Amino acid sequence: MSKMRGDRADLLRRFALAxxxxxxxxxxxxxAASDAAAQLRVVNYNTATGNSSPGYAGRSTxxxxxxxxxxxxxINGIAKPIDVLILQEQSDAxxxxxxxxxxxxxxxxxxxxxxSQNPFGTDGLDAGFVYNSATVTPFLExxxxxxxxxxxxxxxxxxxxxxNAALYIYSTHHTAGTGGGDYxxxxxxxxxxxxxxxxxxxxxxxSGTPFGGDSLPADAxxxxxxxxxxxxxxxxxxxxxxxxxxxxxxxxxxxxxSGFGAGEAVDPIAAPGNWHNNFSFxxxxxxxxxxxxxxxxxxxxxDRFDFQMVSTxxxxxxxxxxxxxxxxDSQATAESYHTFGxxxxxxxxxxxxxxxxxxxxxxxxGETLPGMTSTQTRNAVRSSLxxxxxHSPVVADYQLPAVLSAIAGAVxxxxxxxxAFDLNVAVSxxxxxxxxxxxxxxxxxxxxxxDLNGGAAGSDSALGGVNNHLVALxxxxxxxxxxxxxxxxxxxxxxxxxxxxxxxxxxxxxLLGDTDSDGDLDADDIDTLxxxxxxxxxxxxxxxxxxxxxxxxxxxxxxxILGTEYGDLNLDKxxxxxxxxxxxxxxxxxxxxxxxxxxxxxxxxxxxxxxVSGNFGFVASSNAVSVPEPDLAxxxxxxxxxxxxxxxxxxxx
Numbered sequence: 001m002s003k004m005r006g007d008r009a010d011l012l013r014r015f016a017l018a019x020x021x022x023x024x025x026x027x028x029x030x031x032a033a034s035d036a037a038a039q040l041r042v043v044n045y046n047t048a049t050g051n052s053s054p055g056y057a058g059r060s061t062x063x064x065x066x067x068x069x070x071x072x073x074x075i076n077g078i079a080k081p082i083d084v085l086i087l088q089e090q091s092d093a094x095x096x097x098x099x100x101x102x103x104x105x106x107x108x109x110x111x112x113x114x115x116s117q118n119p120f121g122t123d124g125l126d127a128g129f130v131y132n133s134a135t136v137t138p139f140l141e142x143x144x145x146x147x148x149x150x151x152x153x154x155x156x157x158x159x160x161x162x163x164n165a166a167l168y169i170y171s172t173h174h175t176a177g178t179g180g181g182d183y184x185x186x187x188x189x190x191x192x193x194x195x196x197x198x199x200x201x202x203x204x205x206x207s208g209t210p211f212g213g214d215s216l217p218a219d220a221x222x223x224x225x226x227x228x229x230x231x232x233x234x235x236x237x238x239x240x241x242x243x244x245x246x247x248x249x250x251x252x253x254x255x256x257x258s259g260f261g262a263g264e265a266v267d268p269i270a271a272p273g274n275w276h277n278n279f280s281f282x283x284x285x286x287x288x289x290x291x292x293x294x295x296x297x298x299x300x301x302x303d304r305f306d307f308q309m310v311s312t313x314x315x316x317x318x319x320x321x322x323x324x325x326x327x328x329d330s331q332a333t334a335e336s337y338h339t340f341g342x343x344x345x346x347x348x349x350x351x352x353x354x355x356x357x358x359x360x361x362x363x364x365x366g367e368t369l370p371g372m373t374s375t376q377t378r379n380a381v382r383s384s385l386x387x388x389x390x391h392s393p394v395v396a397d398y399q400l401p402a403v404l405s406a407i408a409g410a411v412x413x414x415x416x417x418x419x420a421f422d423l424n425v426a427v428s429x430x431x432x433x434x435x436x437x438x439x440x441x442x443x444x445x446x447x448x449x450x451d452l453n454g455g456a457a458g459s460d461s462a463l464g465g466v467n468n469h470l471v472a473l474x475x476x477x478x479x480x481x482x483x484x485x486x487x488x489x490x491x492x493x494x495x496x497x498x499x500x501x502x503x504x505x506x507x508x509x510x511l512l513g514d515t516d517s518d519g520d521l522d523a524d525d526i527d528t529l530x531x532x533x534x535x536x537x538x539x540x541x542x543x544x545x546x547x548x549x550x551x552x553x554x555x556x557x558x559x560x561i562l563g564t565e566y567g568d569l570n571l572d573k574x575x576x577x578x579x580x581x582x583x584x585x586x587x588x589x590x591x592x593x594x595x596x597x598x599x600x601x602x603x604x605x606x607x608x609x610x611x612v613s614g615n616f617g618f619v620a621s622s623n624a625v626s627v628p629e630p631d632l633a634x635x636x637x638x639x640x641x642x643x644x645x646x647x648x649x650x651x652x653x
């Protein structure tokens with residue numbers, strides 16, 4: 001015993017500062033998901049004036065049905081209300097407002113906002129925009145023209161919840177007709193879309209301000225939408241001096257190698273050809289669905305006049321992008337770009353034709369109107385599409401960028417020197433989507449600096465769950481420490497692209513043997529050590545043998561650190577009548593060291609009593625006084641109590 005007490009002084013000198021409590025504060029950081037469902041549904045529609053005037057009784061109802069069911073149709077698992085409605089042939093600014101009113105009626109909100117004007121128009125056929133203010137926010141609205149009868153509108157939109165995903169949309173209505181002058185006019189209007197410089201008529205800039213697509217940044221996301229009125233991707237005026245770029249379809253696709261800027265576009269469904277009266281293109285024809293009931297253009301579906309052409313940046317499957325099987329690495333199985341209500345089965349017929357199965361999805365999806373079956377609803381929507389206009393809407397869905405979220409887990413208030421602790425960092429793509437196709441895939445890296453160790457790289461699809469990564473806190477030395485967890489993504493236009501989580505360490509000295517890290521040495525530390533026998537945590541390696549926690553570590557705690565002996569229940573460095581009385585009174589019960597459990601089995605039994613009584617009279621050297629051995633009568637009396645208590649406990653069981 002004297003050698004053990006001598007070793008204690010040396011051990012305490014060696015380890016006086018050996019255990020440190022590390023107060024850690026981790027700033028929880030994360031990227032909030034976008035408030036809007038991430039994909040956008042964009043529609044362009046030549047409505048042949050407003051929704052009611054001039055018109056016929058019930059025209060408003062017909063447009064309401066068409067717009068409603070555009071939002072119900074499921075493509076690639078996505079069905080959502082219109083986010084942006086691009087209009088042509090509006091009779092006045094009030095026409096666009098009437099469509100905003102219909103969409104608000106459908107949605108039961110007041111979120112839809114109209115913007116329409118044509119300061120240069122001479123034929124009263126304005127372009128216009130309606131947008132859902134709950135999903136997109138405008139930052140740019142202007143018009144431009146070069147003396148043609150119809151001006152082009154441009155709107156810039158930021159999806160709600162994003163700061164670096166600008167979308168520019170042009171609404172245009174090119175000259176109709178098949179005369180040589182008509183071809184030239186359409187060609188010039190297409191040049192304007194690319195190269196136009198304002199002539200002072202615009203409402204958003206002085207004379208000389210550029211407005212065409214080539215004036216935008218090289219990586220701009222652009223939609224050139226409208227009624228282009230061309231019958232073929234090859235049409236050109238006779239004796240055309242610009243044969244290399246003779247019509248809108250070609251001009252919009254020319255790039256820097258042809259002397260144009262970076263605003264070049266592609267046809268997202270890659271369908272060039274002679275579209276007019278050609279059954280091969282029946283499924284993408286947009287004119288005319290009209291049944292003749294309103295006096296608009298008839299003749300059946302036989303022309304592809306209406307388009308959404310998109311910039312190459314908007315067709316690469318990265319960040320903000322068109323959703324389709326040929327758009328970069330998109331996982332879409334179907335083209336989201338389509339003519340609403342047309343799958344090619346009503347070629348040269350009105351949309352109301354009984355042969356038209358382009359709206360049969362209404363039946364398969366079980367969609368209904370009040371008081372109607374799904375079949376009756378399908379027929380009603382076909383009729384509304386045929387009556388309302390002489391153009392069918394073009395619909396396309398667009399994915400939005402990824403949203404980076406990184407959240408660090410909770411850190412215990414204290415850690416000991418050398419104690420292993422891994423902090424979990426949960427990384428995910430938090431884009432709010434209907435399906436994983438609605439947002440770009442997130443690719444990211446995780447790195448650390450300062451008093452942290454770790455690193456990772458990964459990817460996550462929207463709705464893909466959470467990737468968990470472990471970062472080790474460096475508890476090897478004392479002192480004030482700092483560290484930063486950095487999670488970054490290079491995914492195109494991703495929101496929250498850089499998240500930095502600061503970690504700080506406040507290091508304070510701790511007691512050797514304070515296994516429960518409460519700052520005190522007491523019986524709870526013995527109980528905690530017993531509960532962790534077999535652990536490889538260095539916090540419990542009190543004999544510093546580098547092995548798992550075992551009985552030798554308990555011996556070190558009791559003998560060397562606490563300087564006492566097994567049986568000293570109240571740790572007053574002596575084993576006396578108090579300890580005997582306590583173990584006797586607790587006999588047969590559960591408990592810890594303070595109740596008499598000397599071997600850590602959580603049961604106070606005869607073995608514990610024997611240990612206490614066997615060491616009765618122990619006094620630590622600093623407390624040495626003369627303590628008589630307990631006389632036989634006392635031990636017999638206590639033994640009778642133990643036996644009696646045990647029997648009573650047995651009877652109770």
